[in-house]
Amino acid sequence: MMLPLGILLIFLFTLLHECIHETPFRSRWINRTVGIVIGFLIFLPPAWFCCFHMAHHRHTQDQDRDNDPELDAKKPESWMQYGIYLSGIPTWYSQLLKIVRLAMGGPMDGFVPGRAQKGVGQQARLFVVGYAILIALSIFQNSTVIIWAWLVPLIFGQPFLRAYLLAEHGRCPYVSNMLDNTRTTFTSGIVRYLAWNMPYHTEHHSYPVVPFHKLPVLHNIMKKNLRNTEDGFVRFHTDYVSRF
Template sequence: MDHRQFIAGLSAKERADLTEKSDSKGLLALGLHLGGILIFGGMIAYGVPGWPLFMVLQGILIMFLFTLLHETIHRTAFKTVWINDWVAKLCGFLILLPSNWFRYFHFAHHRHTQDPDNDPELAGGKPESWRQYIVHVSGLPTWASEIRTLASNAMGGCRDGFVPSSGRKKVQREAIVSLALYCALALFSVAVRSDLLLYVWIIPCLLGQPFLRLYLLAEHGRCPFVANMLENSRTTATNVLVRRLAWNMPYHAEHHSYPAVPFFKLPILHKLIESHLASTSDGYRQFHRDYVSGFRGKETSHPNS
């Protein structure tokens, strides 16, 4: 069975129940996520004992706003469209990933999942050696790519095939506004001689990015290059804390199979679809053990690694 056959086999009531959105559930999850960022940010700002450790936790919370950005560009985090769009703008701004550009990027990924010629997530390749793996997990290539993309888009240089010509002005305006706001915050910090943003936002993001890279690699890493979403996307078993942090996106094959299902309904979808999943891992530790085991014997076969 592929994902289309599975969805077609659901009753109209099952589909309606699975795709029902909720502002209250979304706002509660948002409040918990942003509340954690504000709490850890306050502890760092006031220099409570052990505050450098809290920068790591702060960074994880901020960088995992990526999963909320992802949910909001699908407009499934909240029932109200404008709440999705404004939360997407906030999340994209905080992690250097403007929401309009990312929406085009991500929808192309959904249309062409694991298609080496058309899936933009595969453009940079997946790590196939220890050196590539370490560089990838560091997040440095990601930051460099996002900065280049933001600058290019601001100057009207967007040539990404997944961005339609009708959307390029919107992408450019968004990039210009983002850069202007970053510059304004930097100038304000210098003017008031404050390093607060450095310690509650910038350094934490650098520290948190590797955790996001480790998480995201499991979504499609080593999945087959086929069109069936039950095979080309991975569901990873994990604890409730990680699922809440990632807005239930460890149920990733479920999400790709039926993107209209909001985050809080994915556990229900999982129970319905579990027996049909072809790509699963018993935890992120197990996934990465399996992933790096594939490096053996490849170091010499990739001279550019």
């Protein structure tokens, strides 16, 4: 059961992503609270991720001006890079380093506006304090529960999230039109459930204020215009690796 637990835990990322857009709930405080709890669970401070993600939406696949921060992490172009990418090791390394760096008042990323910098740093410090308390409690209680019920499942689940995320923009052209630079992947109800309907990704990028439960409606409106689609994640990855 460790793997299903890990997949369920790590796919909370897609809810965190929704919370950043303030769309899964009508009440702003619920979006913020849920976002903070999930961010803590998956080691991704929402205040920082919000700035990162808004820059990604503003400059999706903008390679020319190097404005899309998602392009900083290069997509895999060989079997070796693909394996490393799917392992999640670069993601964990980058996220943990980021939390420490932000908590220590290190340099801010260019996409974090001045007015948000204080909050981003404070949240990272709170996260570090929270993790320190959990570690101290575990040592005091001589317990390994957080390792086996949280951290190890997350590590096992991360490759599945990486595999899912690669399909959103992987091998999409570097253009401004969301119908081209983003992919909608047709998939099973289970994956759409897990990912809070985010496989309707072109729809999400075209109109980011649409909540997860209305994305199928937007899909029905847009489907005849979708140009960048794939029938399932297995097909996407089969095609992706065939070009190495």
